[in-house]
Structure formats: C-alpha cells, structure tokens
Amino acid sequence: MTDIRCPICDTLNPPDAEVCSNCGTRLTYLEGDSDFIDPAEAPELPDWLKSYREGDEPEPEEPSESDDWLESLRGAVPSEGMEPEEEEPAGFEPGKPVDWMARLANEPLAARSFTPGEPSGKAPSTPEEPEASQPEAGEGKEQPGEAGFARAFPEPEGLAEQSSAEETEEDSTWLDALRGGPSDEEASPAEEKAPEPEEREGSEEADFAGARVFQMEPDPDSAWSASAGESPEEEAQKNGADIPDWPVEESGEPLPESQPEYEEQPEEPDLAGELEAALPPAVEEEPPALEDTGPLAGIAGVIPGSSAATRFTPPPAYSSRVVVNDKQRLHAALLESLVHEKVAPAPAARERRRSRPAGLGRLIVGLILIAAVLLPRLVGPFASQLALFPPETIHMREAIAGLSGSIPPRVLVVIDYQPAYAPELETAAQGPLLDLLRMNARIAILSTHPAGPVLADRLLDAVENGADAFQPEEELVNLGYLPGGASGLQAFALAPQRVIQSTFDTHRFPWQLPAVSGIETIADFNAVLVLTDSLEGGQAWIEQAGPLLDGTPLLMVASAQAGPLLLPYQQSGQIDGLVSGLVGGGYYSTIQANPDGPALQRLSSYQAGLIVILGITLLGSLAQLAGSRSKSTRSTGV
Amino acid sequence: MRSPTAAVIAIATSLLVLISYFVPAGPVLAMRSLLLDWAVILAAVAGVIAILNMVGVHFRRVRDNQPLAPYSLIVVVTFVITLLAGLFFSPSDPQFRQVVTAIQVPVEASLLAVVSISLAYAALRFFQNRKGLMAVTFAISAVVFLLLASGILAGLAQVPVLGTLLAVLNRLPMAGARGILLGVAIGSLIAGLRIAIGAHRPYSG
Amino acid sequence: MDLQTTAGLILLVIAFSLLVLLYVFTSPARRRTWRVITPFRRLRRSIGLAVEQGTRAHISLGSASITEPDSASALVGLASLERISEISSVSDRPPLATSGHGTLALLSKDSMKAAYQKTNVPELIDPDSAILAGPTPLSYIAGTIPLVHTENISANILVGDFGPEVALLAQAAGRENQFLLAGSNSLPAQAVMYASAQEPLIGEELFALPTYLEAGRIYESSLLAQDMLRWILILALLAGSVLVFTGVL
Structure with missing residues (x-):
C-alpha cells in the first residue's frame, strides 16, 4: 500500500493513518457517513456524474445541530449503517481541516500540537450538553469581541482553571508542592473543575471565571461608553450588539420542500430516456406556403410577413418582484442592516468631524494660556503678597541656616529631575542654593537622572551670579550620574567611594578633592539636598538613604506636582525641610528677604495661568451643565 | 519553558537582599553590596541594549520604508551624530553639554507645556466625558485645590475662621492621597513578593 | 531594629503568609465572584474585538526601571502583557509592547517570548513587538504617540509608572477612537488619567488586572x-x- 496524500495540505501520511498528521484532516471515511461513501461500495454512476463528483465535492453539511433537524424531517428514521454520534466528534467535518478553535478549546495550551489518531476536539455544541456553548443564564446575546475573547478563554470553567493551573504549575512549582504534589488537575476530578450547569446558573454575571461569553452592557454612567448624544442602545447597535440570532433559531425548522434529502441515495438516472424526453416532439413536414401579399407575392418558402406582423404582440410585462414571505423579507432586512453596519464608516466620519473643532479648541485654549502667562511681563507683576509662611519652608530655611555652624559645610546636592522640569526646579531651588553658596559650602552634585550632570551646569550658572565668593574649582565637584535607581542609591549611601570613582568633568578620583575629602558614608555630609520632580524620586531617597543619614538633615526641593505628596514625610520628620514648586520658592525668597528672587518674579505668570485654567474649568462645567439641562428639557417637553 | 536556573538565581538574590534589609550585618551586608553593584551594572547594560534595539527598530523602519520612516530616519541620524560627538568630545565637554541642554531642555519643557494646554482643554470638556457624582467631586476638588496651591488665597490664611478652614481643606487631599498610596503600597508589596517567591517570572532565562 | 523596620517586617511576614496560605489552601475548583470593575469588562471586550478584527493591542509599561520601587505597577503590566500575548496568539497580529526603560524593554520581550512559547506559536516572536520607545519619560511618550497612530491598534492598555505627560498618549488614542485603559502607581498620573483617559483605574485597582485577565x-x-x-x-x-x-x- 502506498502512503496517503492529504487532500488539504498534501502531506504524505502512512497508509493506516486515519487523520493527517499535519492538519488533522480525516483520511478515511467513517462507517455510515452518508456524505462520504466508500468508492468501492458506491453505486455505479455515469461517467459525467463521476467526473462531476470528482471535480466538485458537495458542501459539507453543518455539524450535529443540523443533523438533528434533518432527522426530525425524516421522521427520525435512522439510516442503515449509521453509527452513533459518539463514534465521531460532533462538529468534525470530513474533508476539511480540524476546527482549530475547537482544538484550541480542548487542548492544554502547552500541548496544542495535534496528535494523529486522537479526537480532533470536543464538540462545540451537542444536544446533550446545551450549556456548553450557550451564554449563562441571565446573560445576553453574544456581542462583538466576545468570540475573540472566548478563543482565548475557550473553556471558562474547565480551561480557565486548567490553563491557570498549568501556568501555576510551571511558574510556582514549589507552591504546588506545598499544595500536595500533583497539580490540581490531576488531583481533582473533572466534575470538580467544571461545575454542573445548575451551579453555573446561579452565579452572578460578574463572575468572570465562569463566563463563556462576556456580556458587555453599555454603562449608562460613563459617557465613554457611547458617543455624545447617543443612548446606550444606540451604541450597542453601533457595535453590532443586536446581531440577530435567527440563524440559530431557524436551524430547528424544516427545510423547504425543494431541499434534497441527503440521506436518500439518488436513483441511477435513465439518461437515454431522459434525453429522449427532453427532445422536442417530431414535427411533420408541410409543403411550403405561397406568399400572397407584398413584393414577394407568389414566391413559396419565404417568411410569412403578414402573419408575423398581425401576430405580433408587445412582450409580456413580468413582475420583477421576487416572491418572498415575511420571514424571508425580515431576514433580508436584517442581513442588509448588518452588512451596512459593517461597511458604513459612520464612527470614523463622526470622529473626523469632531477632530477639527477639537484641534481648534486646543489652539484657542493654548493661545489664551500663553497670553495669560505673558501678561505680567507686559503690565508688571501682580502676585498676591505671600504671608504666613508654610512650616515646611520655614524648616528648610532653619536647617540651611543651621549649617553655618560647620565650616565649611559639605552638602550633597542631588539632581533627580528630567530636563522638562528644569525651569521650575531651578527657579524654586535658587533660594536655598544661594544661601549655601553664600556660606561657602562645599557642594557635591550627584545625578540620578542621565541628563542630570549636564543640568547641574544650568542650575549653578543661575545661582553663581548672586554668590561672588563662591569658587567652583575648590568648592564644587560634579560626581556625575548614578545608575541603578534605588539599588544604586542604596549602594551609594552605604559606600560612596566604591560607587563613584570619577568626577564627571575632570575624570579624577573625586574623594581626595577638597569638596568631598574624608567622606566615607552619606552621613558624613552635613546636609543632603534633593531636587526632585516626582514623589517616587523623593520616596527613594527617604527610604533608601534616610535610614543611613544618621542625623544629617534631608532637605528637598520638589516640583508642584510632587510637593504636596511629600509634605506628609516632612510632617512626620523624615524630611527636614521642603520647598514645593514655584510658590514654595517664592515663600523662601520672601523669608530670605530677596525680592529679586526669580521665583517671586515668575509667580505672577504662574498665578495668571492658574486663574485662566480655573476659568476654563468653570466655564466648561457650566456650559456642559446648561447643555444637559436644555437637552433634558427638550426631551421631556417641559 | 522557563529556565529553572534563572528562577533560582532570582529567588535567592531577592531573598538575600530582603533579609539584609532587616539584618544589616556581617556577610549578608557584604553580599548585598556586591549584588547591588551588579544590579547597577546590569541595569546600565540593559539600558544600552535597549537603546541599541530602539535604534535598530527605527533603522528597520527606514530600510523597509514603513510608515513614519522619515521620522525614524531623523531619530537614527541624530542618534549617530550625538553618539559620535559624545565619543569624540566626551559628555563632559562644556560645549557638548551646552548643545545638549540647549536642545533637550526646551524640547521637553515645550512638550510639558503642550500637556498643560491639553489638560486645560480636557478640563473644558470634562463633563462631556464624565458624568455623575464622582465627576462633580473631581471638578470641585480641582478648582478648590488649584486655588489653594496657587498662593492666591495666602492672604486669607490670617483671617481666623477662614485660616482654619483653609488648613482643614489643605489636609483633605493629603489624607486622600495617603489612602490611595497605602493601597498602592500594599499592591506593590504583593507584586514584589510574587517575584521574590518565583510565582511571577517576567524573565524566561 | 527600630519601630519602623519592625513594623515593616511584621507586614512582610503577614503578606507572605497570606499569599502562600491562600494559594495553598484555596480550592482551584471554587469559583470566586469578584466585584465588577467596568474598565476590566470593557478591556476584555476590546481584546476580543482586536482578536476578531485582526488589530493590535498596545501595552504601555511606563518608564520605571525594574530596580526602582515604583516598578511594581510595571510588574503588573508585564504579567498582563504575558497574558494578553497568550490571548492574542490566536490572532494574526501580536500585541505591541512599549516601555520607557531598558530593563523593562528586555523583560517585556522575555514575557512575550514566554507567552508564545507556552502557546506553541514561536513564529509570532517578533523583535519589533516589544520596543523601547524612548529612554526618558517624555521621550517615551513622544516615541509612543506615533505608534498609536500607525500600528493598527484598537486597544491600549497603559499599566506602569507614568507622569502627567501620559495625557498626550490618552488624547492620541482618543483621536483614533481607540479603547484605552490606564492605571498607574503615580498619583499625578492617576489624576491626569481620570480627566483624559477613557477607562481610568484608581488606586490599587491596577493590581487586580492580571486576576481579571485570568492570568x-x-x-x-x-x-x-x-x-x-x-x-x-x-x-x-x-x-x-x-x-x-x-x-x-
């Protein structure tokens, strides 16, 4: 015997193979399969019919569901030789590749390769287990997206647990060992894993683990669920939520009478007789008639003009309407609406319409904001007088003033901000830095952001102008970038000399330079000043370096977004002083009695911008409120 | 299949670092320092690899003439120029630093300015997108705390009753933020523990 | 050991014990009912739609380094990425993972690779599916926005450490009429997401994401x-x- 070539994928298979080893196509025919008759047992057919059959396979019929109603059509008379359905998994279609979705649904994810000879997969739906493919009780119709998600969650009870258990088995083996050795699938019977349908019905729809089809109701509370002005129903319709289930419902109805009975073997046609019958009946020959009118009068055998002219009638007007019943018309309308829904680019068109005013709106808002920020530059500052200084700023000032006792104080300045926040933080930090430079503090700059070493230049350039006595060559060292995040920070706090081996600009060993000589741990600095733009950056210093500071004050200058979040740390004593954003910088400059401080200079612009944003927020809220009121008034007719 | 060796190394390392946090003494501490050094180096190497990968992605986009290829070309060209300049001049060169800051700071600050404009516009249309009590509360909070944070009401803090009211109001967001941060911290703790015990392995080894 | 460290140790021990005991002693067959978190329900639907339509899901992991404490949300993002990759393995288009830090980019590659190996579709492993979009937070957002417009994305899942600049990404997704779920450990980012994202996650909700994805x-x-x-x-x-x-x- 020779190998069998798969009709689908052309793979050569052993002669005794029942299914293709590559694609799973069944290579042999099942007993009693009425659609596939062993050629050896097939009745003799005419040549032309044979060639027809070879060239054009009949459409495979629908899975088991259609078998049922066909059975009922036939009066439930089983055809001879028909094996019970268990012989072959329902839904398996001979001559076609194994349904990959069914295979996906029934095999463990880890072993999805097809094994020849094994059943190709569990039936997607059989009459014996109706719940297997039905939504849970109380759940709605399947909606778009659910089928796709269901592919990934094919067996909500079984597979969800199964895949979950498998993954856990792989991922946390020691935890599974604690559970008692074998995985849960092996240990527990199948019934346990897949509760009975009765159990499922009682479950809430929120119970995702059991949900085969995920009912996604539009949330009326959220405007995102539907476009503005659309009701949830409209949105659901837009998303195709109203996909009719008539094809399923109709599957139980009898076919029209013209539908052939597949199970009955067609009788061998008597071709000769049929062809003979199809021929027109023999006509007796008559002698040619003489033309009696017109120019051809007297000539025999011509086309009779007069009789043709008199017999001519206008062509009958046939109705172009197809005779359909109401149900068919309804189905056609539904189909048309579905197709139209798929094709019509309504959402995109609406989005395009909407995007233009949105762009314009943004432009107008941007221009108003820019004008508001520039206004104080034109008309002069109008910031309100900063009074009643916040305690964290006062503590900052006091902590820095307290450093003057140690001569010269050695301060670690940490740059922990992105370039985007440089303008804000440079402005806010100028007050504290100016104080430090004026007392000739030794400054070591460390960056926890890659751009930090470069940003340090900008920072000090702005401050140095106010501190004439500051000598950067002796009093400043740039330690460069510290990689590794919190881990690097902790390593630096423990042993700075081991982590930083070279200065950023001069590439020398830094720890012998006057600014940092004698520093062994982070606690040897007299103060640590962290400039940060995020809560996480500040937290990292509090958590990683804080415990190792041993009394050294930890001071922070934070951006306006991080300042309020870091305030609790100051109140609990984990931070010794805090300047928060431009306003905090303004407070510090006021305490410092430095009215020319850049923070105070820019405070007016900052406040003007905030007022405009406040106005925009209020305006938008009121407009929306008025709009919704008028809409509800219109809808109620009051 | 994930490598068991990688899992063993990861679990051992995380447990060692965790123990050393609570018992910071002796060989445990020395071991932690060593591991932290390695972590720093590995993080830097990972950064280099990822950046090369990023440039590779843009390069392939240019080569295959994919959408946005012109922008990818700009990325590749500027990357090469900056890299060569950095190698030639060294990153500590004052002029090189000046060039970098003169480009990076304005570009990023401008992007942040665009964010503020976008947020202002989002505030304008806020109630179009969100409805309900939560949305109203959010909007009122935004207005009140913007006012408080701006310093415009700083003068009112001296008025007895208003000062107390403002102080109470100032505490509210802190309390809310702490509550949210505590929840996030618990989630972070559990997520870290999953890694430490090897239940979640984002590394395949 | 000071009070703070002792309290931390106690909390750690309790958390560890709860985690292990709950895992060991809860029956895998028992179905639990979790409270409805609407964004997660919509996420599941969006992933399903993406699979059906042959579009991509975009998982944005933020800019945290894995060595930093704020990376916990990114770890959740990695777990979700792996699960979504498994789900999308039946689709023609693998998901796209973007990150703003080198370590995270490497781990996202590894997570996707593991998912595809687990689902027996190693041919889906694509080096361009997990990329570093930018090494700093703002450059990351700037590098990700064009991908949102051009990569045939229908669902965006933003889980990680972000700053307020995430508003730009949310608006870009909104312009393309794409689904967007956003969660972060960062409070400023949460506030911004609430104002601009389609489905924001508040507080620790983001840590529940892998559970709701049945990871x-x-x-x-x-x-x-x-x-x-x-x-x-x-x-x-x-x-x-x-x-x-x-x-x-």
Missing part, C-alpha cells in the same frame, strides 16, 4: 491577600488613632 491562580491569591492586608491596615490605623486620642500613644 493564573497566584494572582487570585494575591488579590485576596491584598484585600485582607488592606483590612488589617485599616484596623491598625483605627486602633492607632484611638490610642492616640486616648493618650496611650
């Missing part, structure tokens, strides 16, 4: 442990307040 039983145990820890902490806070008010502390 494994360990995540269910984690969520239960998280809930129990929260109640323990609430009781501790109340007790502490009472003790302070009564003058005991």
Whole structure:
C-alpha cells in the first residue's frame, strides 16, 4: 500500500493513518457517513456524474445541530449503517481541516500540537450538553469581541482553571508542592473543575471565571461608553450588539420542500430516456406556403410577413418582484442592516468631524494660556503678597541656616529631575542654593537622572551670579550620574567611594578633592539636598538613604506636582525641610528677604495661568451643565 | 519553558537582599553590596541594549520604508551624530553639554507645556466625558485645590475662621492621597513578593 | 531594629503568609465572584474585538526601571502583557509592547517570548513587538504617540509608572477612537488619567488586572491577600488613632 496524500495540505501520511498528521484532516471515511461513501461500495454512476463528483465535492453539511433537524424531517428514521454520534466528534467535518478553535478549546495550551489518531476536539455544541456553548443564564446575546475573547478563554470553567493551573504549575512549582504534589488537575476530578450547569446558573454575571461569553452592557454612567448624544442602545447597535440570532433559531425548522434529502441515495438516472424526453416532439413536414401579399407575392418558402406582423404582440410585462414571505423579507432586512453596519464608516466620519473643532479648541485654549502667562511681563507683576509662611519652608530655611555652624559645610546636592522640569526646579531651588553658596559650602552634585550632570551646569550658572565668593574649582565637584535607581542609591549611601570613582568633568578620583575629602558614608555630609520632580524620586531617597543619614538633615526641593505628596514625610520628620514648586520658592525668597528672587518674579505668570485654567474649568462645567439641562428639557417637553 | 536556573538565581538574590534589609550585618551586608553593584551594572547594560534595539527598530523602519520612516530616519541620524560627538568630545565637554541642554531642555519643557494646554482643554470638556457624582467631586476638588496651591488665597490664611478652614481643606487631599498610596503600597508589596517567591517570572532565562 | 523596620517586617511576614496560605489552601475548583470593575469588562471586550478584527493591542509599561520601587505597577503590566500575548496568539497580529526603560524593554520581550512559547506559536516572536520607545519619560511618550497612530491598534492598555505627560498618549488614542485603559502607581498620573483617559483605574485597582485577565491562580491569591492586608491596615490605623486620642500613644 502506498502512503496517503492529504487532500488539504498534501502531506504524505502512512497508509493506516486515519487523520493527517499535519492538519488533522480525516483520511478515511467513517462507517455510515452518508456524505462520504466508500468508492468501492458506491453505486455505479455515469461517467459525467463521476467526473462531476470528482471535480466538485458537495458542501459539507453543518455539524450535529443540523443533523438533528434533518432527522426530525425524516421522521427520525435512522439510516442503515449509521453509527452513533459518539463514534465521531460532533462538529468534525470530513474533508476539511480540524476546527482549530475547537482544538484550541480542548487542548492544554502547552500541548496544542495535534496528535494523529486522537479526537480532533470536543464538540462545540451537542444536544446533550446545551450549556456548553450557550451564554449563562441571565446573560445576553453574544456581542462583538466576545468570540475573540472566548478563543482565548475557550473553556471558562474547565480551561480557565486548567490553563491557570498549568501556568501555576510551571511558574510556582514549589507552591504546588506545598499544595500536595500533583497539580490540581490531576488531583481533582473533572466534575470538580467544571461545575454542573445548575451551579453555573446561579452565579452572578460578574463572575468572570465562569463566563463563556462576556456580556458587555453599555454603562449608562460613563459617557465613554457611547458617543455624545447617543443612548446606550444606540451604541450597542453601533457595535453590532443586536446581531440577530435567527440563524440559530431557524436551524430547528424544516427545510423547504425543494431541499434534497441527503440521506436518500439518488436513483441511477435513465439518461437515454431522459434525453429522449427532453427532445422536442417530431414535427411533420408541410409543403411550403405561397406568399400572397407584398413584393414577394407568389414566391413559396419565404417568411410569412403578414402573419408575423398581425401576430405580433408587445412582450409580456413580468413582475420583477421576487416572491418572498415575511420571514424571508425580515431576514433580508436584517442581513442588509448588518452588512451596512459593517461597511458604513459612520464612527470614523463622526470622529473626523469632531477632530477639527477639537484641534481648534486646543489652539484657542493654548493661545489664551500663553497670553495669560505673558501678561505680567507686559503690565508688571501682580502676585498676591505671600504671608504666613508654610512650616515646611520655614524648616528648610532653619536647617540651611543651621549649617553655618560647620565650616565649611559639605552638602550633597542631588539632581533627580528630567530636563522638562528644569525651569521650575531651578527657579524654586535658587533660594536655598544661594544661601549655601553664600556660606561657602562645599557642594557635591550627584545625578540620578542621565541628563542630570549636564543640568547641574544650568542650575549653578543661575545661582553663581548672586554668590561672588563662591569658587567652583575648590568648592564644587560634579560626581556625575548614578545608575541603578534605588539599588544604586542604596549602594551609594552605604559606600560612596566604591560607587563613584570619577568626577564627571575632570575624570579624577573625586574623594581626595577638597569638596568631598574624608567622606566615607552619606552621613558624613552635613546636609543632603534633593531636587526632585516626582514623589517616587523623593520616596527613594527617604527610604533608601534616610535610614543611613544618621542625623544629617534631608532637605528637598520638589516640583508642584510632587510637593504636596511629600509634605506628609516632612510632617512626620523624615524630611527636614521642603520647598514645593514655584510658590514654595517664592515663600523662601520672601523669608530670605530677596525680592529679586526669580521665583517671586515668575509667580505672577504662574498665578495668571492658574486663574485662566480655573476659568476654563468653570466655564466648561457650566456650559456642559446648561447643555444637559436644555437637552433634558427638550426631551421631556417641559 | 522557563529556565529553572534563572528562577533560582532570582529567588535567592531577592531573598538575600530582603533579609539584609532587616539584618544589616556581617556577610549578608557584604553580599548585598556586591549584588547591588551588579544590579547597577546590569541595569546600565540593559539600558544600552535597549537603546541599541530602539535604534535598530527605527533603522528597520527606514530600510523597509514603513510608515513614519522619515521620522525614524531623523531619530537614527541624530542618534549617530550625538553618539559620535559624545565619543569624540566626551559628555563632559562644556560645549557638548551646552548643545545638549540647549536642545533637550526646551524640547521637553515645550512638550510639558503642550500637556498643560491639553489638560486645560480636557478640563473644558470634562463633563462631556464624565458624568455623575464622582465627576462633580473631581471638578470641585480641582478648582478648590488649584486655588489653594496657587498662593492666591495666602492672604486669607490670617483671617481666623477662614485660616482654619483653609488648613482643614489643605489636609483633605493629603489624607486622600495617603489612602490611595497605602493601597498602592500594599499592591506593590504583593507584586514584589510574587517575584521574590518565583510565582511571577517576567524573565524566561 | 527600630519601630519602623519592625513594623515593616511584621507586614512582610503577614503578606507572605497570606499569599502562600491562600494559594495553598484555596480550592482551584471554587469559583470566586469578584466585584465588577467596568474598565476590566470593557478591556476584555476590546481584546476580543482586536482578536476578531485582526488589530493590535498596545501595552504601555511606563518608564520605571525594574530596580526602582515604583516598578511594581510595571510588574503588573508585564504579567498582563504575558497574558494578553497568550490571548492574542490566536490572532494574526501580536500585541505591541512599549516601555520607557531598558530593563523593562528586555523583560517585556522575555514575557512575550514566554507567552508564545507556552502557546506553541514561536513564529509570532517578533523583535519589533516589544520596543523601547524612548529612554526618558517624555521621550517615551513622544516615541509612543506615533505608534498609536500607525500600528493598527484598537486597544491600549497603559499599566506602569507614568507622569502627567501620559495625557498626550490618552488624547492620541482618543483621536483614533481607540479603547484605552490606564492605571498607574503615580498619583499625578492617576489624576491626569481620570480627566483624559477613557477607562481610568484608581488606586490599587491596577493590581487586580492580571486576576481579571485570568492570568493564573497566584494572582487570585494575591488579590485576596491584598484585600485582607488592606483590612488589617485599616484596623491598625483605627486602633492607632484611638490610642492616640486616648493618650496611650
């Protein structure tokens, strides 16, 4: 015997193979399969019919569901030789590749390769287990997206647990060992894993683990669920939520009478007789008639003009309407609406319409904001007088003033901000830095952001102008970038000399330079000043370096977004002083009695911008409120 | 299949670092320092690899003439120029630093300015997108705390009753933020523990 | 050992015990009912739609380094990425993962690779599917926005450490009419997301994402442990307040 070539994928298979080893196509025919008759047992057919059959396979019929109603059509008379359905998994279609979705649904994810000879997969739906493919009780119709998600969650009870258990088995083996050795699938019977349908019905729809089809109701509370002005129903319709289930419902109805009975073997046609019958009946020959009118009068055998002219009638007007019943018309309308829904680019068109005013709106808002920020530059500052200084700023000032006792104080300045926040933080930090430079503090700059070493230049350039006595060559060292995040920070706090081996600009060993000589741990600095733009950056210093500071004050200058979040740390004593954003910088400059401080200079612009944003927020809220009121008034007719 | 060796190394390392946090003494501490050094180096190497990968992605986009290829070309060209300049001049060169800051700071600050404009516009249309009590509360909070944070009401803090009211109001967001941060911290703790015990392995080894 | 360290140790021990005990002693067959979190329901639907339509899901992991404490949200993002990759393995288009830090980019590649190996579709492993979009937070956002417009994306899942600049990404997704779920450990980012994202996650909701994606039983145990820890902490806070008010502390 020779190998069998798969009709689908052309793979050569052993002669005794029942299914293709590559694609799973069944290579042999099942007993009693009425659609596939062993050629050896097939009745003799005419040549032309044979060639027809070879060239054009009949459409495979629908899975088991259609078998049922066909059975009922036939009066439930089983055809001879028909094996019970268990012989072959329902839904398996001979001559076609194994349904990959069914295979996906029934095999463990880890072993999805097809094994020849094994059943190709569990039936997607059989009459014996109706719940297997039905939504849970109380759940709605399947909606778009659910089928796709269901592919990934094919067996909500079984597979969800199964895949979950498998993954856990792989991922946390020691935890599974604690559970008692074998995985849960092996240990527990199948019934346990897949509760009975009765159990499922009682479950809430929120119970995702059991949900085969995920009912996604539009949330009326959220405007995102539907476009503005659309009701949830409209949105659901837009998303195709109203996909009719008539094809399923109709599957139980009898076919029209013209539908052939597949199970009955067609009788061998008597071709000769049929062809003979199809021929027109023999006509007796008559002698040619003489033309009696017109120019051809007297000539025999011509086309009779007069009789043709008199017999001519206008062509009958046939109705172009197809005779359909109401149900068919309804189905056609539904189909048309579905197709139209798929094709019509309504959402995109609406989005395009909407995007233009949105762009314009943004432009107008941007221009108003820019004008508001520039206004104080034109008309002069109008910031309100900063009074009643916040305690964290006062503590900052006091902590820095307290450093003057140690001569010269050695301060670690940490740059922990992105370039985007440089303008804000440079402005806010100028007050504290100016104080430090004026007392000739030794400054070591460390960056926890890659751009930090470069940003340090900008920072000090702005401050140095106010501190004439500051000598950067002796009093400043740039330690460069510290990689590794919190881990690097902790390593630096423990042993700075081991982590930083070279200065950023001069590439020398830094720890012998006057600014940092004698520093062994982070606690040897007299103060640590962290400039940060995020809560996480500040937290990292509090958590990683804080415990190792041993009394050294930890001071922070934070951006306006991080300042309020870091305030609790100051109140609990984990931070010794805090300047928060431009306003905090303004407070510090006021305490410092430095009215020319850049923070105070820019405070007016900052406040003007905030007022405009406040106005925009209020305006938008009121407009929306008025709009919704008028809409509800219109809808109620009051 | 994930490598068991990688899992063993990861679990051992995380447990060692965790123990050393609570018992910071002796060989445990020395071991932690060593591991932290390695972590720093590995993080830097990972950064280099990822950046090369990023440039590779843009390069392939240019080569295959994919959408946005012109922008990818700009990325590749500027990357090469900056890299060569950095190698030639060294990153500590004052002029090189000046060039970098003169480009990076304005570009990023401008992007942040665009964010503020976008947020202002989002505030304008806020109630179009969100409805309900939560949305109203959010909007009122935004207005009140913007006012408080701006310093415009700083003068009112001296008025007895208003000062107390403002102080109470100032505490509210802190309390809310702490509550949210505590929840996030618990989630972070559990997520870290999953890694430490090897239940979640984002590394395949 | 000071009070703070002792409290931390106690919390750690309780968390560890809860996690392990809940995993070991809860029956895998028992179905649990989780509260409805609407964004997660819509996410599942969007992923399903993406699979059906042959579009991509975009998982944005933020800019945290894996060596930093704020990377916990990114770890959740990695777990979700792996699960979504498994789900999308039946689709023609693998998901796209973008990250803003080198370590995270490498781990996202590894997570996707593991998912495809687990689902027996190694041919889906694509080096361009997990990329570093930019090495700094703003450059990351700037590098990701064009991808949102051009990569045939229909669902965006933003889980990680972000700053307020995430508003730009949310608006870009909104312009393309794409689904967007956003969660972050960062408070400024949460506030911004609430104002601009389609489906924002507040607080610790983002840590429940792998559980709702059915990523494994360990995540269910984690969520239960998280809930129990929260109640323990609430009781501790109340007790502490009472003790302070009564003058005991």
